[in-house]
């Protein structure tokens with residue numbers, strides 16, 4: 001189908017809020033590694049990895065081989081957990097093996113990150129007998145009902161919001177500290193605030209707190225490691241479970257551990273994941289402590305597609321690829337290289353107020369004034385258009401859409417990072 005035809009058909013038959021990106025939307029039809037191609041043969045460097053999904057690289061040969069083998073052997077496409085399937089069991093084992101410590105052993109496989117978070121919150125509520133969940137302003141946890149309630153962004157919360165039994169705490173944003181402090185000299189007031197929130201906005205007992213180690217959609221807000229250590233302690237002292245939402249930060253993208261929360265030396269009670277765990281396949285999961293999973297015993301809960309053979313196989317294979325091809329180590333190396341490149345750009349372009357992130361989850365906050373830090377929302381939108389013309393796909397985030405987000409495949413090479421930086425520099429020059 002031609003682009004015009006697709007646009008026309010979308011306008012007629014899709015929901016009005018399904019808007020394509022770019023003034024002239026593109027139709028991506030082919031992909032390999034870090035590269036994607038549109039229907040006119042134009043090549044792009046995919047520096048946002050779908051949307052932070054592409055961990056092992058598009059169309060990894062090992063995954064293609066496995067899919068072909070399954071198709072050629074008439075492998076069953078759909079079967080639920082009511083029947084035995086090696087793929088769901090294998091995936092659960094592999095996820096448990098990568099979870100920090102020895103206590104996170106029990107998995108529930110889902111279709112998406114939103115559904116994983118629904119399951120995480122339901123499990124925490126059942127296990128504790130409490131209802132209230134603390135989430136962070138500027139956090140993002142998905143598009144289903146409870147997940148939207150957990151979000152800390154007005155644009156992602158529709159008319160059904162706010163929800164009862166969800167309370168938001170201030171964001172740990174060091175570039176725009178809500179307490180007017182500086183990262184290196186603060187007393188982690190944002191972490192201490194959690195105690196106030198629990199004591200004043202809840203009944204004093206909570207089910208959970210859900211936190212992204214780095215707030216992805218929020219604009220790669222990356223608090224100090226100590227922040228997570230302190231809030232985990234506080235949450236537990238009020239009876240709550242600590243849920244680490246690793247939908248964006250998981251699978252080693254941050255360059256040190258398979259789950260980013262380990263950087264803070266915290267063993268959460270539940271970890272939710274999706275996106276990169278399937279390398280693009282529609283799969284999510286939670287891994288929880290045994291006693292939490294045990295609390296759900298006998299409570300009927302069904303999802304038709306969670307753990308389907310093809311999806312579960314792709315996720316299990318992705319984990320193996322990440323470990324065997326040392327993609328966590330590559331994320332650390334290439335992430336440092338990319339970040340340094342962005343810091344060099346910052347010296348030449350005063351629009352770049354902040355460069356932050358870990359591993360291959362790096363962002364630049366654009367501001368029109370370095371002192372007053374006015375949000376450069378339009379400039380970020382324009383930069384994304386210019387980057388497209390340079391053959392570079394990048395993302396944006398932040399409450400005001402002024403944070404440029406980079407999350408390429410964890411297998412990106414130094415040469416590709418150089419190419420990315422050159423394209424980005426040219427885009428800034430045009431801007």
Ligand SMILES: Cc1ncc(COP(=O)(O)O)c(C=O)c1O
Pocket residue numbers: 111112113114115117140141142143212216217245246247248274275284
């Ligand atoms: C941190 C985080 N949690 C949850 C979700 C929801 O995942 P999904 O879109 O697969 O439902 C997202 C999606 O962007 C996310 O970034």
